[in-house]
Amino acid sequence: MLASLAGCSITTKNQIEPVDGVPTAVVVVDNSRFPNKFAYNAIDFQHQKVYDEIYDCVTNHEKSIITSTNDSKILSEAFNAMIADNGAMFWVKNYESIEKVDMDEITSLEFKPIYTKTEDEIENYSKQMEEKRDEIISLIPDNADDYEKVKFLYTYLAENLSFIGCSDDGADLLSVFLNGQIDARGYANAMQYLLEGAGVQSGVVTGTANGTNHAWNVVGMDGYYYYVDVAWAARGDAVNYTYLGMTDNDTKLTHQTKVDFVLPNCLATEDNYFEREHRIVSNKNNDIVEDIFQSAIDSGDEIMSIKFFDEDTYDWFVENYVDSDEKETYNGKEIISTNTTDSLLNTVTIKLE
Numbered sequence: 001m002l003a004s005l006a007g008c009s010i011t012t013k014n015q016i017e018p019v020d021g022v023p024t025a026v027v028v029v030d031n032s033r034f035p036n037k038f039a040y041n042a043i044d045f046q047h048q049k050v051y052d053e054i055y056d057c058v059t060n061h062e063k064s065i066i067t068s069t070n071d072s073k074i075l076s077e078a079f080n081a082m083i084a085d086n087g088a089m090f091w092v093k094n095y096e097s098i099e100k101v102d103m104d105e106i107t108s109l110e111f112k113p114i115y116t117k118t119e120d121e122i123e124n125y126s127k128q129m130e131e132k133r134d135e136i137i138s139l140i141p142d143n144a145d146d147y148e149k150v151k152f153l154y155t156y157l158a159e160n161l162s163f164i165g166c167s168d169d170g171a172d173l174l175s176v177f178l179n180g181q182i183d184a185r186g187y188a189n190a191m192q193y194l195l196e197g198a199g200v201q202s203g204v205v206t207g208t209a210n211g212t213n214h215a216w217n218v219v220g221m222d223g224y225y226y227y228v229d230v231a232w233a234a235r236g237d238a239v240n241y242t243y244l245g246m247t248d249n250d251t252k253l254t255h256q257t258k259v260d261f262v263l264p265n266c267l268a269t270e271d272n273y274f275e276r277e278h279r280i281v282s283n284k285n286n287d288i289v290e291d292i293f294q295s296a297i298d299s300g301d302e303i304m305s306i307k308f309f310d311e312d313t314y315d316w317f318v319e320n321y322v323d324s325d326e327k328e329t330y331n332g333k334e335i336i337s338t339n340t341t342d343s344l345l346n347t348v349t350i351k352l353e
Contacts, residue, residue, distance in 0.1 A: 015041040016262055024264030026201060026220035036196070038203030038218060039081035042261040050078035054111050058082075058092050061119045064112040072097050075109060077260035084204040084259065087189030087196075088129060090173045091117040125174055133197045140198060146221040147245070147271040149198045150228060154244050157182075157190055158234040184231035188215035191230050195219065202228075207257040216243075216255065224268035227251045236340030241279075241305035242347040245272040253344050274307040274347075282309045284316045293330045293352060303338070305349040314346040322348060 016027050016038075027041050033052060034040040040051060050069050057065045067075055075097055083089065098110040117125065140152050161182045176182050176190045188204045195202040201220035205227070208214055216229035227250070229243035248266045257263060269275045278295060281288050289306075296304045308314035321328050321335055328335040333352040340349040 016264055018262065018265040020265075021267070022265060023224045023267040026223055026225060028201065034085070036199075036201050037085040038201055038220070039084040039259075039261045042203075042263070043077065043081050047074060047078045047081065050074055051082050054079060054095075054113075055082055055086075057111060058089065058113050061091075061115065061122065062113075064098075064110050067109050067111050070099075070106040070109050072099070072109060075111060079111075080260040084206075084261070085192070087192035087204060088126070088173055090125070090129075091115055091122045129173060129193075133194060136194060137197050146200050147276055149200055150195065150219055150221055150271075151241075151244060151273070153191060153194045153198065154228060154230055154233060154241075155239050157187060157194075157230045158239040161187070161190075161234070182231075184209075184213075185215040187230040187234070188217050191217050191219075191228065203261075205257055205259055205263070207255060207259070209255045214255065216251075218263060218266070221245065221271040224270070225264040225266050226268065226271055227255075227266055229255070236338050236349060238303045238338040238340060238349055238351055240338075240340045240342075240347075240349045241273040241277075242307075242342050242345055242349070245269075245276065247272065250345060273305065277304075279304060280307050280309070281313055281317065284313055289317065289321070290330060293333075293335075296352060297331065297333070302353055303349065303351050305340075305347055308346040308348075311343075311346060314343070314348070317348060322350070 015029050015032070016024065018024050029035050029041050032041055033048075040048060043051065046069070050067055053065060053067055054075075069075055079095060092113045092115055094114045096112040096114065098112060099106050100108040100110070136153070136156060139156070140149055144152065161176065173186070173189055173193060176186045182190065185204070185206070192202050192204050195217075202217050204215055205218050206215045209232070214231070216227060216231070219226055219228045227243075227246040229246070232243045233240050246266070247269060251266070274280050279292055281292065292304070292306060306317070308317060318341070322337045330352065336351040336353060338349045338351055341347065
């Protein structure tokens with residue numbers, strides 16, 4: 001039987017247990033085998049045991065193992081959690097499960113990974129990827145907090161990779177790091193892999209966005225969880241920071257999740273890009289806009305995204321600063337539209353140069 005990468009959400013007890021109306025604090029379980037992997041700590045102990053077994057099988061390139069479960073649903077959910085936690089696991093994308101049946105009862109369940117690379121290829125490519133990851137992470141400023149690490153890597157990936165749409169190879173980190181080509185799942189895998197190296201907890205979230213298959217990240221920043229979508233950051237003429245540190249309310253406008261592990265309440269706003277960078281325009285006031293421009297110049301940001309309190313304020317800004325027939329300037333710098341707006345979230349991304 002060929003396993004599917006999708007399934008029903010689990011409802012059994014896990015380490016990450018959202019409480020209604022309360023932002024979920026980042027969970028790092030010290031006595032866990034993988035204390036800093038998100039999906040591992042969002043599944044129950046039975047699923048974790050199977051995750052451990054198949055993780056060891058795949059990382060040791062074993063042909064197959066007999067799992068501790070006879071439930072193919074648990075195996076599927078554990079596999080999907082493992083894939084969500086390990087963006088660099090480029091050599092396996094699926095598996096076969098083989099049931100042994102006696103007297104109409106399943107007596108054992110065999111896990112047989114489908115490998116796309118040999119052991120020698122895995123070792124060679126993994127080394128190249130680790131070297132590239134270390135090179136990128138070394139560029140992060142010293143003493144950066146979680147938000148600053150995430151923003152740096154978000155910007156790096158959006159600026160340095162070529163989006164190729166949906167493809168068989170675009171989610172493969174070999175394509176990402178060695179060829180610089182990527183699709184939405186590839187962005188999410190790359191972000192998870194880099195953040196893990198930078199010491200920031202994250203996982204890959206799959207589902208749909210505007211009705212098409214998509215992938216993004218759940219990320220723990222400075223104590224709370226947020227959503228990050230690097231693929232959408234790279235869609236325009238400049239990096240769009242609208243999707244850095246999104247809350248549940250932001251995300252659900254366009255993204256629908258389909259995962260096999262419990263997701264946190266992403267309700268905190270402290271590390272939402274617009275809150276953290278003070279890039280929110282509350283009313284139709286040129287002084288507020290100019291303060292934002294000056295703050296961006298002072299911090300060395302040529303590119304900025306701005307959020308507006310409501311649609312009316314958003315329309316006012318677009319009419320006066322983006323769609324104006326005359327060139328708009330501030331402090332000697334031209335205000336350039338990047339053709340990157342999000343009318344649902346009332347955001348605009350511009351350049352000052």
